[in-house]
Amino acid sequence: xxxxxxxxxxxxxxxxxxxxxxxxxxxxxxxxxxxxxxxxxxxxxxxxxxxxxxxxxxxxxxxxxxxxxxxxxxxxxxxxxxxxxxxxxxxxxxxxxxxxxxxxxxxxxxxxxxxxxxxxxxxxxxxxxxxxxxxxxxxxxxxxxxxxxxxxxxxxxxxxxxxxxxxxxxxxxxxxxxxxxxxxxxxxxxxxxxxxx
Amino acid sequence: xxxxxxxxxxxxxxxxxxxxxxxxxxxxxxxxxxxxxxxxxxx
Amino acid sequence: xxxxxxxxxxxxxxxxxxxxxxxxxxxxxxxxxxxxxxxxxxxxxxxxxxxxxxxxxxxxxxxxxxxxxxxxxxxxxxxxxxxxxxxxxxxxxxxxxxxxxxxxxxxxxxxxxxxxxxxxxxxxxxxxxxxxxxxxxxxxxxxxxxxxxxxxxxxxxxxxxxxxxxxxxxxxxxxxxxxxxxxxxxxxxxxxxxxxxxxxxxxxxxxxxxxxxxxxxxxxxxxxxxxx
Numbered sequence: 158x159x160x161x162x163x164x165x166x167x168x169x170x171x172x173x174x175x176x177x178x179x180x181x182x183x184x185x186x187x188x189x190x191x192x193x194x195x196x197x198x199x200x201x202x203x204x205x206x207x208x209x210x211x212x213x214x215x216x217x218x219x220x221x222x223x224x225x226x227x228x229x230x231x232x233x234x235x236x237x238x239x240x241x242x243x244x245x246x247x248x249x250x251x252x253x254x255x256x257x258x259x260x261x262x263x264x265x266x267x268x269x270x271x272x273x274x275x276x277x278x279x280x281x282x283x284x285x286x287x288x289x290x291x292x293x294x295x296x297x298x299x300x301x302x303x304x305x306x307x308x309x310x311x312x313x314x315x316x317x318x319x320x321x322x323x324x325x326x327x328x329x330x331x332x333x334x335x336x337x338x339x340x341x342x343x344x345x346x347x348x349x350x351x352x353x354x
Numbered sequence: 355x356x357x358x359x360x361x362x363x364x365x366x367x368x369x370x371x372x373x374x375x376x377x378x379x380x381x382x383x384x385x386x387x388x389x390x391x392x393x394x395x396x397x
Numbered sequence: 398x399x400x401x402x403x404x405x406x407x408x409x410x411x412x413x414x415x416x417x418x419x420x421x422x423x424x425x426x427x428x429x430x431x432x433x434x435x436x437x438x439x440x441x442x443x444x445x446x447x448x449x450x451x452x453x454x455x456x457x458x459x460x461x462x463x464x465x466x467x468x469x470x471x472x473x474x475x476x477x478x479x480x481x482x483x484x485x486x487x488x489x490x491x492x493x494x495x496x497x498x499x500x501x502x503x504x505x506x507x508x509x510x511x512x513x514x515x516x517x518x519x520x521x522x523x524x525x526x527x528x529x530x531x532x533x534x535x536x537x538x539x540x541x542x543x544x545x546x547x548x549x550x551x552x553x554x555x556x557x558x559x560x561x562x563x564x565x566x567x568x569x570x571x572x573x574x575x576x577x578x579x580x581x582x583x584x585x586x587x588x589x590x591x592x593x594x595x596x597x598x599x600x601x602x603x604x605x606x607x608x609x610x611x612x613x614x615x616x617x618x619x620x621x622x623x624x625x
Contacts, residue, residue: 278545282542290529291528298521299542305514342545349541353537355432362493363436366439366490374599377606384613388613
């Protein structure tokens with residue numbers, strides 16, 4: 158999936174040949190498109206090992222609460238996707254000759270919050286999709302519409318920080334609220350999904 | 355009366371009638387399956 | 398079909414006819430937009446009914462998770478389907494109205510975007526139900542998704558609202574606070590009542606279909622286990 162995201166970066170590089178200022182405006186959107194596709198590929202795999210090894214049955218038999226599995230899985234996916242982003246971000250910086258006008262630490266915050274938003278819902282929906290005939294297709298079908306507010310926030314916050322125009326405060330707050338709301342909803346409902354066998 | 359107004363009203367009812375047709379198809383299929391199941395049980 | 402149902406259907410038909418009369422004849426012609434504005438009397442009630450359907454789906458899904466009562470699951474799927482039908486009508490009639498009046502088919506403002514995303518969310522809900530291999534457990538998975546989806550809708554609306562205060566776009570439909578002539582309000586409310594009644598009618602019908610399917614599945618399962 159690294160190659161996929163890399164491919165996206167390269168192709169966009171060819172189609173738009175922006176100068177430094179234009180680059181700062183558009184890279185936010187491009188980067189998050191690349192990360193979204195890369196994380197979808199990663200998330201589709203995320204329950205594969207458990208399903209193959211019948212780990213879920215063993216888990217259900219144990220006294221451990223279902224939402225701890227969910228949390229653990231989400232954190233694992235989160236670290237994995239962050240690792241991919243850590244590799245891709247420098248590539249974007251190089252290809253687009255980026256230099257952020259706003260604070261880099263804010264960018265890190267945006268990336269962390271945004272990635273969690275995608276991963277926490279993605280992990281939940283991957284578990285739902287695993288029980289369908291069109292597994293790989295179902296995950297993006299479920300994930301994309303529901304993630305739109307978070308995507309809007311991620312892209313706008315990234316662009317604002319890169320261009321230095323205005324404050325990303327509202328978008329960061331929105332991402333934080335989104336993360337909290339959907340983490341709670343996921344934790345509350347995961348037992349239901351786990352026990353649906 | 356503007357063309358789009360007519361299209362809009364016809365489209366609205368077209369969609370509703372389309373759904374009603376889907377529903378009636380569903381009922382027909384249900385009746386058929388119930389009949390088949392019953393005749394199978396009588397064998 | 399039960400007599401109550403038929404009676405209700407006739408009443409609904411009456412209301413819809415009266416609504417049509419209100420929309421096309423009784424309501425005055427709008428000053429600036431002209432006759433095309435009458436799409437409003439079908440477009441807006443459809444949007445309200447769609448939202449009510451999705452709210453019903455939300456309530457029924459929670460009730461199902463709490464009680465495992467399959468009647469509530471039947472309500473959930475019926476409400477979602479009918480909601481998508483009405484939502485489709487909103488998305489079709491909207492651009493038909495917008496193009497002649499404001500010159501654009503579409504804009505990404507808060508209302509339109511939320512309506513579109515709501516449509517996507519509930520279609521994905523129906524697809525999950527359709528392609529699920531979980532059989533008896535499908536209602537649980539669907540109910541979980543329904544909760545995610547409904548919680549998201551207000552978040553979508555607010556996020557686009559904020560975005561648009563930063564980057565204003567053409568506002569279609571007269572913005573958030575436009576006033577309405579009393580005769581027009583009259584026509585609007587009659588059509589809302591008519592389409593709400595119609596919505597209840599077809600949700601009821603779809604509910605009956607789902608209950609029939611639930612009984613059928615129970616029969617299949619018992620015959621598969623050898624019980625006669």
